[in-house]
Amino acid sequence: MNEKFPLSKDIRLVFKHDPPGQWLPKLPPGCIKLSAGYPAPELTPSQELKEAVARLLDEEGDAPLQYIGSPRTPELKQYIRKRMAVRGMETAADELLVTAGACQAIDLIARILLDEEALVVIESPTYMEALEIFQNYTEQYLSIPIDENGLDTDRLEQVLLDRQRAGQALPRVLYTIPSFQNPTGTVMSLDRRKHLLRLAGDFDFLIIEDDAYGELAFEERPVPLKAMDADNRVIYVGSLSKVVAPGMRIGWVAGAEELITLLSWFKKDLGHPFGEATMAAFLEKTNFADRVDRLSGAYKEKSEAMTAALKKHFPESASWYTPDGGYFVWVHVPGIDAAALLQTALDAGVSYVPGKYFFLDEREGREFLRLSFSYVNETEIEEGIRLLGKVVSELK
Amino acid sequence: MNEKFPLSKDIRLVFKHDPPGQWLPKLPPGCIKLSAGYPAPELTPSQELKEAVARLLDEEGDAPLQYIGSPRTPELKQYIRKRMAVRGMETAADELLVTAGACQAIDLIARILLDEEALVVIESPTYMEALEIFQNYTEQYLSIPIDENGLDTDRLEQVLLDRQRAGQALPRVLYTIPSFQNPTGTVMSLDRRKHLLRLAGDFDFLIIEDDAYGELAFEERPVPLKAMDADNRVIYVGSLSKVVAPGMRIGWVAGAEELITLLSWFKKDLGHPFGEATMAAFLEKTNFADRVDRLSGAYKEKSEAMTAALKKHFPESASWYTPDGGYFVWVHVPGIDAAALLQTALDAGVSYVPGKYFFLDEREGREFLRLSFSYVNETEIEEGIRLLGKVVSELK
Numbered sequence: 135m136n137e138k139f140p141l142s143k144d145i146r147l148v149f150k151h152d153p154p155g156q157w158l159p160k161l162p163p164g165c166i167k168l169s170a171g172y173p174a175p176e177l178t179p180s181q182e183l184k185e186a187v188a189r190l191l192d193e194e195g196d197a198p199l200q201y202i203g204s205p206r207t208p209e210l211k212q213y214i215r216k217r218m219a220v221r222g223m224e225t226a227a228d229e230l231l232v233t234a235g236a237c238q239a240i241d242l243i244a245r246i247l248l249d250e251e252a253l254v255v256i257e258s259p260t261y262m263e264a265l266e267i268f269q270n271y272t273e274q275y276l277s278i279p280i281d282e283n284g285l286d287t288d289r290l291e292q293v294l295l296d297r298q299r300a301g302q303a304l305p306r307v308l309y310t311i312p313s314f315q316n317p318t319g320t321v322m323s324l325d326r327r328k329h330l331l332r333l334a335g336d337f338d339f340l341i342i343e344d345d346a347y348g349e350l351a352f353e354e355r356p357v358p359l360k361a362m363d364a365d366n367r368v369i370y371v372g373s374l375s376k377v378v379a380p381g382m383r384i385g386w387v388a389g390a391e392e393l394i395t396l397l398s399w400f401k402k403d404l405g406h407p408f409g410e411a412t413m414a415a416f417l418e419k420t421n422f423a424d425r426v427d428r429l430s431g432a433y434k435e436k437s438e439a440m441t442a443a444l445k446k447h448f449p450e451s452a453s454w455y456t457p458d459g460g461y462f463v464w465v466h467v468p469g470i471d472a473a474a475l476l477q478t479a480l481d482a483g484v485s486y487v488p489g490k491y492f493f494l495d496e497r498e499g500r501e502f503l504r505l506s507f508s509y510v511n512e513t514e515i516e517e518g519i520r521l522l523g524k525v526v527s528e529l530k
Numbered sequence: 531m532n533e534k535f536p537l538s539k540d541i542r543l544v545f546k547h548d549p550p551g552q553w554l555p556k557l558p559p560g561c562i563k564l565s566a567g568y569p570a571p572e573l574t575p576s577q578e579l580k581e582a583v584a585r586l587l588d589e590e591g592d593a594p595l596q597y598i599g600s601p602r603t604p605e606l607k608q609y610i611r612k613r614m615a616v617r618g619m620e621t622a623a624d625e626l627l628v629t630a631g632a633c634q635a636i637d638l639i640a641r642i643l644l645d646e647e648a649l650v651v652i653e654s655p656t657y658m659e660a661l662e663i664f665q666n667y668t669e670q671y672l673s674i675p676i677d678e679n680g681l682d683t684d685r686l687e688q689v690l691l692d693r694q695r696a697g698q699a700l701p702r703v704l705y706t707i708p709s710f711q712n713p714t715g716t717v718m719s720l721d722r723r724k725h726l727l728r729l730a731g732d733f734d735f736l737i738i739e740d741d742a743y744g745e746l747a748f749e750e751r752p753v754p755l756k757a758m759d760a761d762n763r764v765i766y767v768g769s770l771s772k773v774v775a776p777g778m779r780i781g782w783v784a785g786a787e788e789l790i791t792l793l794s795w796f797k798k799d800l801g802h803p804f805g806e807a808t809m810a811a812f813l814e815k816t817n818f819a820d821r822v823d824r825l826s827g828a829y830k831e832k833s834e835a836m837t838a839a840l841k842k843h844f845p846e847s848a849s850w851y852t853p854d855g856g857y858f859v860w861v862h863v864p865g866i867d868a869a870a871l872l873q874t875a876l877d878a879g880v881s882y883v884p885g886k887y888f889f890l891d892e893r894e895g896r897e898f899l900r901l902s903f904s905y906v907n908e909t910e911i912e913e914g915i916r917l918l919g920k921v922v923s924e925l926k
Contacts, residue, residue: 172596172597173592173596175591175592175596178591178592178595178596180587180591180592180595181587183583183587183595184583184584184587184588187579187580187583187584188580188583188584191576191577191579191580192580195571195574195576196569196571196574196576196775198777199574199576199579199775199776199777199778200568200569200571200574200775200776200777201568201771201776201777203777204777234630234802237798245666263798266798267798270641270796375597379592379595379596379804380595380596380597380803381594381595381596381597381599381600381802381803381804381807382595382802382804383801383802383803383804383805400666402633402659402662402663405779406630406631406777406778406779406802406805407776407777407779408775408777408778408779408805408808409779409802409804409805411777412804
């Protein structure tokens with residue numbers, strides 16, 4: 135704190151962790167953005183949303199612009215509940231809270247469930263924004279590896295048993311993205327899902343299921359943990375960011391009524407009525423199942439273009455999980471420091487996210503890179519992977 | 531927690547306070563809402579916002595619907611900075627953060643500045659939503675009374691001196707709404723503003739200045755504390771809720787660069803790009819000074835209608851501060867329990883907010899009621915006050 139900020143008390147005392155890092159330097163103009171985990175521009179319903187706003191405001195006047203008031207706000211909740219029911223998750227109205235994106239949902243959950251004594255299980259690697267949110271509340275983590283079948287639940291069980299025997303604290307919460315995980319693109323197998331739910335009961339922890347990508351399956355959609363959750367141990371976090379538009383900031387959380395009530399106290403005026411009413415107006419004219427099928431088909435093609443290009447342009451030593459859905463390909467480049475390579479790649483005209491940002495211990499991510507096929511078109515994918523393959527090969 | 535929520539740990543441990551109360555019962559249909567602190571429906575720019583969205587999406591396509599991307603998002607910040615400059619507050623770009631309404635600003639500030647050891651000075655009465663946010667972080671308050679000239683800074687000084695002499699903790703933060711306060715409608719005098727700034731320096735605390743109503747002056751606009759803040763002790767919270775539309779959820783916080791940087795780490799993905807870009811598109815076609823003048827004129831007329839009706843229909847023993855701006859009239863009804871009277875008033879067809887909700891010690895608010903003239907039209911004001919006057923008089 136310099137002299138411009140005169141408070142003599144150390145305000146950083148209130149902090150629990152260091153500032154989040156800037157992931158990427160400024161991208162040069164024309165750079166092919168394999169780093170961007172954004173939806174495809176051509177699949178973003180700009181015109182439909184424009185029409186939805188016009189209809190909303192013509193029909194309702196000032197109502198959606200007040201703090202509360204649009205009759206469409208409760209309808210949004212109904213659309214989401216119906217869609218959850220299609221996917222095997224029946225929730226009562228009091229078991230669901232609409233939030234300003236999945237991040238607000240995770241943030242509210244963390245406020246309610248976490249304090250300095252809380253131990254949190256995370257996947258390794260995991261979605262770093264969730265981790266940064268958790269780090270506002272606790273410094274205690276168990277990091278359990280992911281493989282091609284998702285979270286390694288045998289390893290988790292072993293760790294929990296060891297801690298139990300040693301009289302160490304057991305986790306309060308586990309955070310997972312079981313379907314088309316960010317960053318690995320992997321899907322937790324059905325057996326592991328069942329195993330994880332058993333462990334949650336045996337060791338008495340809650341599961342935060344982040345299902346942001348669960349709709350975007352190239353073939354069959356995985357069964358959400360929440361759909362198998364007989365004991366109400368799963369707090370389900372959903373999002374329309376990946377299937378409609380992230381800038382609309384519409385997410386939700388579904389769980390036990392008592393928990394949802396607690397979360398709603400903290401949410402209070404932190405929602406955004408106009409965005410919620412607009413989304414409801416959009417959804418009432420949208421065949422959501424058709425939309426999701428169209429998106430899944432388009433992302434499948436992009437994904438195939440990317441893995442084909444990787445085969446063509448990357449050295450033989452590189453490997454990756456072939457995605458069955460979602461936005462990402464997670465690539466292992468043995469012997470290469472992905473973070474150190476980034477500037478060279480940017481200079482060549484292509485970006486990615488170095489693996490280190492997805493690990494609690496950054497060293498584990500050294501030889502990995504996260505590529506997104508979602509935002510770029512097939513020409514950019516081929517060219518981007520060609521450029522990146524060249525940079526990687528030249529370093530070998 | 532019942533059996534539906536099986537976690538054996540007491541998750542309420544993480545809480546710092548009881549759930550916020552439900553202020554009002556469900557209002558009967560046709561009820562005249564003197565309780566609603568909402569902008570006037572007829573002054574809400576629905577059609578202008580519809581046009582702004584159409585222009586935004588036609589010109590920018592998917593950009594405002596992504597996480598970041600609209601070139602208008604930084605422009606919104608420039609509009610706000612320009613408007614602050616007009617009011618005597620020069621801020622650098624790094625000294626201002628746009629938030630999802632003033633509540634998010636207050637919430638972010640509380641996260642950064644408050645913990646269980648923090649002592650907070652509040653006005654008595656004060657804006658209860660801010661108090662509820664602070665109560666997520668600390669239970670320690672000094673409650674200093676308001677009179678017709680705003681916060682009683684002599685009283686504050688005396689309390690601080692007494693604490694200093696007694697070796698008691700001094701406050702870290704003071705929260706004030708110096709202009710057209712919610713709920714009292716009062717304005718802190720210039721002398722008291724200067725006195726307060728001196729006290730902040732002498733006793734080393736920060737001031738959160740909530741200026742949500744500051745634009746809406748019926749005559750001259752008061753000088754914000756921030757405009758006299760040579761030592762950067764004031765954290766200024768602004769909002770477009772009262773002058774454009776609360777459902778858009780656009781607020782901001784301006785303060786020392788170091789503080790704004792800290793706040794931005796916590797805000798992260800909790801903004802809403804589409805709302806911000808829409809607001810920028812709206813403002814670029816709006817003469818903001820004209821808009822504010824028009825609103826102030828309209829609210830002045832409503833305010834005068836309300837005080838005239840109060841004179842006509844309320845018993846002689848009732849008294850109130852005549853508002854010079856803002857949305858509210860704060861009425862004292864000696865000998866009457868305003869909370870107990872509410873159901874009778876609702877049955878008669880008129881609502882208000884009982885005073886108790888604005889005090890830390892609810893008993894202090896027993897004989898007060900907050901009336902809003904903002905949302906209702908002049909016919910409703912006359913009729914609402916007539917009905918309420920009848921209810922009050924019958925009880926005398």
